[in-house]
Amino acid sequence: MEHIKEVVTVEEQAIAAKSAAKQLSLLTTAERNEALVAVAAQLEKDYEVILTANDKDMQAGEAKGFDAAFLDRLKLNRERIEDFASGLKEVVELEDPTDHVVSEWTLENGLHVSRITVPLGVIGMIYEARPNVTADATGLALKSGNAIVLKGGSSAIHTNTAIVEVIKKALQQTKVPAEAVQLIQSTDRKETAKLFTMKEHIDVLIPRGGASLIQAVVDSATVPVLETGVGNCHMYVDNTAQVDMAISTFLNAKTDRPAVCNALETLIVHRKWLETNKDALVQALQENGIQTHGDDIAVQLLPDCKPATEADWANEYLGLDVAVRVVDSVEEAIDHIDRYGTKHSEAIISEDGEAVNKFMKAVDAAALYHNASTRFTDGHALGFGAEIGISTQKLHARGPMGLPALTTYKYVMKGNGQTR
Amino acid sequence: MEHIKEVVTVEEQAIAAKSAAKQLSLLTTAERNEALVAVAAQLEKDYEVILTANDKDMQAGEAKGFDAAFLDRLKLNRERIEDFASGLKEVVELEDPTDHVVSEWTLENGLHVSRITVPLGVIGMIYEARPNVTADATGLALKSGNAIVLKGGSSAIHTNTAIVEVIKKALQQTKVPAEAVQLIQSTDRKETAKLFTMKEHIDVLIPRGGASLIQAVVDSATVPVLETGVGNCHMYVDNTAQVDMAISTFLNAKTDRPAVCNALETLIVHRKWLETNKDALVQALQENGIQTHGDDIAVQLLPDCKPATEADWANEYLGLDVAVRVVDSVEEAIDHIDRYGTKHSEAIISEDGEAVNKFMKAVDAAALYHNASTRFTDGHALGFGAEIGISTQKLHARGPMGLPALTTYKYVMKGNGQTR
Incomplete structure (x- = not known):
């Protein structure tokens, strides 16, 4: 007592x-x-x-x-x-x-x-x-x-x-x-x-x-x-993604305000897209001082890319680092997000309607983006007028x-x- | 491991x-x-x-x-x-x-x-x-x-x-x-x-x-x-309540299915109404074999009324017993419900619009009734077609x-x- x-x-x-x-x-x-x-x-x-x-x-x-x-x-x-x-x-x-x-x-x-x-x-x-x-x-x-x-x-x-x-x-x-x-x-x-x-x-x-x-x-x-929580946000650049759009939305999501929860932490990229558009991506990374941490293929293709550890996939950098995962399909991208995502904001850049639909249906997150930066997950940006926080849970209020x-x-x- | x-x-x-x-x-x-x-x-x-x-x-x-x-x-x-x-x-x-x-x-x-x-x-x-x-x-x-x-x-x-x-x-x-x-x-x-x-x-x-x-x-x-939970439900019979309506809704709420969560457990009654309509209430109680457990005034006015203990106010009977509290105002009724209610279903029987408004605003419960039995708090009765349960919490889903x-x-x- x-x-x-x-x-x-x-x-x-x-x-x-x-x-x-x-x-x-x-x-x-x-x-x-x-x-x-x-x-x-x-x-x-x-x-x-x-x-x-x-x-x-x-x-x-x-x-x-x-x-x-x-x-x-x-x-x-x-x-x-x-x-x-x-x-x-x-x-x-x-x-x-x-x-x-x-x-x-x-x-x-x-x-x-x-x-x-x-x-x-x-x-x-x-x-x-x-x-x-x-x-x-x-x-x-x-x-x-x-x-x-x-x-x-x-x-x-x-x-x-x-x-x-x-x-x-x-x-x-x-x-x-x-x-x-x-x-x-x-x-x-x-x-x-x-x-x-x-x-x-x-x-x-x-x-x-x-x-x-x-x-x-x-x-x-x-x-x-x-519960309001952390945002380990991903962007998946599909094989069909327009190169300029992919790079500009990626850069915005990664560099606009790296310390906030709707900033990008992992870039998932289709192998074919990367093989074709490697030079444009590398230039964007270098011009913006972004350090990559990648899987085996990313390390092979991107200069100065460090091998990613489990922590690179799982944690927020909140700075100018990005994890890079190379995949062969939208399904692989979804599986990666399933494993490491925090159900906050996830984006797909693609011109393939079927891949987009699959992504929108199967990815479990508060906010899903097609061909846009993840930075809009914010009460003010969405026009709510005020924001108590960003919910990463599913009951009562989400996002x-x-x-x-x-x-x-x-x-x-x-x-x-x-x-x- | x-x-x-x-x-x-x-x-x-x-x-x-x-x-x-x-x-x-x-x-x-x-x-x-x-x-x-x-x-x-x-x-x-x-x-x-x-x-x-x-x-x-x-x-x-x-x-x-x-x-x-x-x-x-x-x-x-x-x-x-x-x-x-x-x-x-x-x-x-x-x-x-x-x-x-x-x-x-x-x-x-x-x-x-x-x-x-x-x-x-x-x-x-x-x-x-x-x-x-x-x-x-x-x-x-x-x-x-x-x-x-x-x-x-x-x-x-x-x-x-x-x-x-x-x-x-x-x-x-x-x-x-x-x-x-x-x-x-x-x-x-x-x-x-x-x-x-x-x-x-x-x-x-x-x-x-x-x-x-x-x-x-x-x-x-x-x-x-x-969370689905218990229903310690109250009915407040106001000074202005019509006697027939008060007694029929009370009997329905109390006796229709006493073991369910939307059944009535406590009758709160305005002293003046009780003094005027005591005989009609007593007859209804006796004809339906309802045992009362009341506060001092109820014990004084109702025959065979046992003195209520804290448990009588706080717990569900789930049988043909009822606790009876006599009050002098809607505010007193609201205070009692605040203290003992489980935020499930609460009713007011009254012809006084101001008292009804106050009750509807100030009582914190999933379902509030004016001039009706509490028994309608049920997915099927309300036309939902199916019911997973009756929520007594406030987040996500209520009632x-x-x-x-x-x-x-x-x-x-x-x-x-x-x-x-």
């Missing part, structure tokens, strides 16, 4: 969030939008409080010797805080995903059935030291009528605390209860992990971050998880998740005394 | 199912329907093989002293097997839930985006000693293009083995690979529990059965679970689950060289 602590426990925070979620479910779209507008204004006004707190985290992070990329994600300035505010204002403009009648019908006995979208309830958001997630996720949660329990990376604790204080200050002037936003202060892993099993109070967990963070949540959670992923539905039955 | 065993391991079965799922994804609706027709015919033809195996399970069950209800669910006869076959034929007539274009649009750059429903892949079905689930779940899985790994109660192992052998015999004459249906033979809990964490091979787990079975799966699963619950979707992008 836990002893009562001076600070609130994770369970107390989850209960408060659940209670706030019930109040939220009774508010109108306008009332929730007004709260987001108030939060945006308060962030713009109180930016200095947040920057002061951020300085503390930055100093601690530098003292601990965190790397430059980590510190860059942690670091805030006035402009970045204004970006939080404008992000919230954009969310205000989006359509409310709740209270939509998805379908409705009347049974023969006159009972009217409607399926209506409703908020999930309480979202548990687990993420790394990226303060922007604190503001973004809160905005998306409140917009969709959900309460949120935030557990950010402990290296950002001062920044997150300041952001959440500003948010709560703003909410106090609105109809949205301030308790709808909870930031877990505890850094005790055992205490915070309780969030993962509080099925009574938390409706969904959304882990965002590296593979190990996501794995830790999935392994210990009994609360359902919306880029917009606001509707934060809703569920109710069946509402209206009768006049029907019995069965 | 596992040593190679003579019998196939759960992992080998899961891998075989995954491979079969890939073949299934390339088949047409007609080819899958033909397989179901063939299975139905084979079950009708080979019923004696199944009955012989069922005898073994029945004898073992009787020797172990299982109760009559358990043995009744286990027991097959020719008619029940013919019911399996006609169930499969009904599934053939249902619409294929896969390959629907849910939405489509074209980006400004000309990239065409479509969201298309596809099978989940491999379904892991965990259930008790009910051989009908073996046939029903297989039918629904194959109809929706999924492979299935079945783990039925070990008391039905001979029956299930015979049913699955008949199914596989039929499939061998069709385009659906026989490996799409796998029955786990192992009775070693540690071995079978491996199914719960094989994320690479199993796409979803569906536990069907009592609360302890479901809990065991949820607790150890890393594979996403479609009665028809064939669409066994699908996910892909984004399919068609371009002509688009880059970002």
Whole structure:
């Protein structure tokens, strides 16, 4: 048994969030939008409080010797805080995903059935030291009528605390209860992990971050998880692929932003295409400083190609390296993707309708591309207006998740005394 | 490391199912329907093989002293097997839930985006000693293009083995690979529990059965679970409720089939309504042999009402008992449901539009009823044509689950060289 602590426990925070979620479910779209507008204004006004707190985290992070990329994600300035505010204002403009009648019908006995979208309830958001997630996720949660329990990376604790204080200050002037936003202060892993099993109070967990963070949540959670994950993305260049198109989509997928999850990691290429178009590909690789790691045939055909290990096929490079597999058919390409793909984004460049159809049917991934770069797997690029993350699981939401992923539905039955 | 065993391991079965799922994804609706027709015919033809195996399970069950209800669910006869076959034929007539274009649009750059429903892949079905689930779940899985790994109660192992052998015999004459249906033979809990964490091979787990079975799966699963669960259902009779309607819907919800999950367990009644209509309610209770367990006021007002304990509020009776809570407002009723409800089915009987709206908004459950019995929460009653189970979770599918619950979707992008 836990002893009562001076600070609130994770369970107390989850209960408060659940209670706030019930109040939220009774508010109108306008009332929730007004709260987001108030939060945006308060962030713009109180930016200095947040920057002061951020300085503390930055100093601690530098003292601990965190790397430059980590510190860059942690670091805030006035402009970045204004970006939080404008992000919230954009969310205000989006359509409310709740209270939509998805379908409705009347049974023969006159009972009217409607399926209506409703908020999930309480979202548990687990993420790394990226303060922007604190503001973004809160905005998306409140917009969709959900309460949120935030557990950010402990290296950002001062920044997150300041952001959440500003948010709560703003909410106090609105109809949205301030308790709808909870930031877990505890850094005790055992205490915070309780969030993962509080099925009574938390409706969904959304882990965002590296593979190990996501794995830790999935392994210990009994609360359902919306899994976002890694993208070990492939492009298959078929025998019939147009050479210019193959090279331009490949280069875009590989080099536009190599560190993101929809970037390309493995090029699968038909042997005949490679034999014919080797020179054009080699030139593109060299001009863009791309290091290849290939199978035996690739090593034979491509200059400076290193032999690929199992890790080359299985892991994301997130940089200017690419694995190259040479195959004799679309079936071989599909088998390779089956084995190593992470069900994120997979492309085929081909002029052969039958091969394309087979690829589209048999490859099991959130996003499949014919004759295009994999870089479009992104809520903004696809026109969703906002993105909570990119799901690599199959239940509930797959691929880029917009606001509707934060809703569920109710069946509402209206009768006049029907019995069965 | 596992040593190679003579019998196939759960992992080998899961891998075989995954491979079969890939073949299934390339088949047409007609080819899958033909397989179901063939299975139905084979079950009708080979019923004696199944009955012989069922005898073994029945004898073992009787020797172990299982109760009559358990043995009744286990027991097959020719008619029940013919019911399996006609169930499969009904599934053939249902619409294929896969390959629907849910939405489509074209980006400004000309990239065409479509969201298309596809099978989940491999379904892991965990259930008790009910051989009908073996046939029903297989039918629904194959109809929706999924492979299935079945783990039925070990008391039905001979029956299930015979049913699955008949199914596989039929499939061998069709385009659906026989490996799409796998029955786990192992009775070693540690071995079978491996199914719960094989994320690479199993796409979803569906536990069907009592609360302890479901809990065991949820607790150890890393594979996403479609949770079906208990229904601790309430009916709130508001101050404004029509007396005849309140009593007829209450009696239907409570007495029509008390053992099912959409049956009523707690009557919440407005104090003023009870004071006015006590005699009519008492007469209905007495005529139907319903035992009440109430709060202080109910004990005072209703004859033979026992004082309710915490268990009376929290658990399903599944018999002719009912808990009775007396309240002074719809808010109190909502609070009670919040505390004890299992998010299944909840009803309000009322002529007050404001109270009804509040109830519909604030009560968090899969199915909400205004002026009707809770008994309609059922795939067949709602016209879904088939039901995999009734989900009490919020992600993916909520309430009665028809064939669409066994699908996910892909984004399919068609371009002509688009880059970002």
